[in-house]
Amino acid sequence: MSKEMLNALDTLEAEKGISKEIVIDALEAALVSAYKRHYGQSQNVEVDFNEKKGDIHVYAVKEVTEEVMDSQLEVSLKDAMLINPAYEIGDTIRFEVTPKDFGRIAAQTAKQVILQRVREAERNIIYNEYSAYExxxxxxxxxxxxxxxxxxxxxxxxxxxxxxxxxxxxxxxxxxxxxxxxxxxxxxxxxxxxxxxRSHPDLLRRLFEQEIPEVYDGIVEIVSIAREAGDRAKVAVRSTDPNIDPVGTCVGPKGQRVQAIVNELKGENMDIVEWNEDPAVFIANSLNPAQVEDVIFDVRNTKFCTVVVPDYQLSLAIGKRGQNARLAAKLTAHKIDIKSESDMEEFYANYDESAVEEVKETEVKDEATTDAVEETVVADDVQTNVSDSEE
Structure with missing residues (x-):
C-alpha cells in the first residue's frame, strides 16, 4: 500500500496539479477518523505519514498528570518518568498504537474523505484560474x-x-x-x-482591444460606451497622441477593423465618435450622423441641455424609436432635449412676447404705485395745513 499511495500522490500532482501536502493533510485527517471509529473514539491520536517511505504510524497523545482520571487521555507522572526522567506535569507524550491491520482499514475508510478533499482542491484550482479572467x-x-x-x-x-x-x-x-x-x-x-x-458594454471594450492594437496599447482610449445589444452601440474615443485620429484608427482601412467587431456581434451597428473636453462639442458628436446647429445648457442644471438641429435632421437626430438620442444621452451622461430650428424660433418669439408683456405689466404696476404715493403725499399736506390753521 505504501508504494501505491506514493505513486498515487505523484500522479495527482503531475496530472491534476494538486500538491502532495494537500492530499497528505487530507489523508492524515482521514486516518485519525478511521482509527477513532474502529479502535476508540475518546482517544486523542495523531497520524504521521512518511512522505519518503509511505509508512503510516498512529500515536496516542497523552498528557502527564499527577493523578490519572482518564487512562486514554492521561498518563501519570510516575509512569512518564520511567520513560524519561525529564518529563514534567503538563507535558504530552506520544505512544505508538498502530494496529497491524490498520493499513487495510485506513485505506477503506479514508478513500471517500481523500476524494472529497481532492475535489475541493480541484475546485479551488479552477476557481483561482477563472477568477483571473473576471x-x-x-x-x-x-x-x-x-x-x-x-x-x-x-x-x-x-x-x-x-x-x-x-x-x-x-x-x-x-x-x-x-x-x-x-x-x-x-x-x-x-x-x-x-x-x-454577450450583452455587457465591456464586451465591446475588450473586442476593441483585441482588434485594434492602438486601443490595447493605450494610444487610443475608450472613454465611454452606450449599447443596446444586438441593435446599435456608440463608442466615444480619444487619442493621447495628437498626430493620431482616434475615430479613423478604430474604423480602420475601408472599415475593416470595426467590421470585424460588427461581424462578431452579428451585425450590431457601431457609431464611433470623438470625445471632446467641451461638453457641447461632445454632445454634438454623439448625435452623429445628425448635424447639430447649437447646444444650449440649462443654467440651473448643467447636466440638462437642448440641442438644436435643422428641421430636416430632426427625425435623424432622434432616431428610430428615439434610439439615437437615447444612446447619445447614455454616452455623454446628459439629459438631451432635441428641437428643430423652427421650434426654437417659435419658442424665442413666444419668449419675446411674454417678456414684453411682463415689462408692460411692470410699468403699469410702477405707475399705479407712483400715483398712490403722490395721493398719500397730498393727503399728508392737507392734514398738516388743517392742523396749522387750528393753532
Whole structure:
C-alpha cells in the first residue's frame, strides 16, 4: 500500500496539479477518523505519514498528570518518568498504537474523505484560474441550453449565459464558437460558477482591444460606451497622441477593423465618435450622423441641455424609436432635449412676447404705485395745513 499511495500522490500532482501536502493533510485527517471509529473514539491520536517511505504510524497523545482520571487521555507522572526522567506535569507524550491491520482499514475508510478533499482542491484550482479572467473576454463552445441558461464550455468549466446576458434575436446552436465576457466568478458549495455575457458594454471594450492594437496599447482610449445589444452601440474615443485620429484608427482601412467587431456581434451597428473636453462639442458628436446647429445648457442644471438641429435632421437626430438620442444621452451622461430650428424660433418669439408683456405689466404696476404715493403725499399736506390753521 505504501508504494501505491506514493505513486498515487505523484500522479495527482503531475496530472491534476494538486500538491502532495494537500492530499497528505487530507489523508492524515482521514486516518485519525478511521482509527477513532474502529479502535476508540475518546482517544486523542495523531497520524504521521512518511512522505519518503509511505509508512503510516498512529500515536496516542497523552498528557502527564499527577493523578490519572482518564487512562486514554492521561498518563501519570510516575509512569512518564520511567520513560524519561525529564518529563514534567503538563507535558504530552506520544505512544505508538498502530494496529497491524490498520493499513487495510485506513485505506477503506479514508478513500471517500481523500476524494472529497481532492475535489475541493480541484475546485479551488479552477476557481483561482477563472477568477483571473473576471472582467475579461474568453472564447467558448456552446454545449446545450435549457429554459434558464445557455451552457458554454470554457475548457475546464462550463459557464452559464443567462437570458438577459444574451443578444436579442441571436440564436445559439451546439458546437457554435462564441466570444463571451466573464462578468463574475463565484465559489459556491457545488464548485466554481462562471457567469458570462454577450450583452455587457465591456464586451465591446475588450473586442476593441483585441482588434485594434492602438486601443490595447493605450494610444487610443475608450472613454465611454452606450449599447443596446444586438441593435446599435456608440463608442466615444480619444487619442493621447495628437498626430493620431482616434475615430479613423478604430474604423480602420475601408472599415475593416470595426467590421470585424460588427461581424462578431452579428451585425450590431457601431457609431464611433470623438470625445471632446467641451461638453457641447461632445454632445454634438454623439448625435452623429445628425448635424447639430447649437447646444444650449440649462443654467440651473448643467447636466440638462437642448440641442438644436435643422428641421430636416430632426427625425435623424432622434432616431428610430428615439434610439439615437437615447444612446447619445447614455454616452455623454446628459439629459438631451432635441428641437428643430423652427421650434426654437417659435419658442424665442413666444419668449419675446411674454417678456414684453411682463415689462408692460411692470410699468403699469410702477405707475399705479407712483400715483398712490403722490395721493398719500397730498393727503399728508392737507392734514398738516388743517392742523396749522387750528393753532
Amino acid at each position: 472582467n475579461d473576454i474568453m472564447q467558448g463552445v456552446v454545449e446545450r441550453q435549457d429554459n434558464r441558461y445557455i451552457y458554454v464550455n470554457l475548457g475546464k468549466i462550463e459557464a452559464v449565459l443567462s437570458k438577459q446576458d444574451q443578444i436579442p434575436n441571436e440564436h445559439y446552436k451546439p458546437h457554435d464558437r462564441i466570444k463571451v465576457y466573464v462578468s463574475r466568478v463565484e465559489n459556491t458549495s457545488k464548485g466554481p460558477q462562471v457567469f458570462v455575457s
